[in-house]
Amino acid sequence: MNKLLACLSLAGGVLMSLPAAAAEWKLISETEDPDKTISWYVDMTSIVRDEDYLRAFLRTTWSVPQFAADQTAYQSTTYMNYFDCDARKIAFTANTYYGTAEPEGAPVHKEPDQPPATLKFQSVIPGSAGETRLDFVCQFRSKNFLTRAATRATHG
Secondary structure: OHHHHHHHHHHHHHHHHOOOOOOOEEEEEEOOOOOOOEEEEEEHHHOEEEOOEEEEEEEEEEEEEEEOOOOOEEEEEEEEEEEEOOOOEEEEEEEEEEOOOOOOOOOOEEOOOOOHHHOOOEEOOOOOHHHHHHHHHHOOOOOOOOOEOOOOOOOO
């Protein structure tokens, strides 16, 4: 019986971490630096209301590998952003790093999802990629397709 409960618990945890639908990545901005292109995408299927915020999964991709402090190479990351549209602030959580430009295969590093109450919201800098992400996502805050999030599944 204990083994059955453990298996059911594990299966439930795996299912909770899977995205509800296939990601629909939309390019929202890109650098113009010829030496290193950085592209920012949002998963259009993930934009929802969550508590007092909008929440969406995003992806950043680099044209050349980046290196973590421990010298682990990665070329893309997916992460959850919470957007406080009125205060013009963003908080990040659930970062998953991949060795390739596409978020596929086993991640090279993963940071866990944190609840909104524990996140550090930061003001966006005018003209920054953060401001572009905030402006893009916040334009959907009054749209009918948004629903209040019942659960927070992570991409990646």
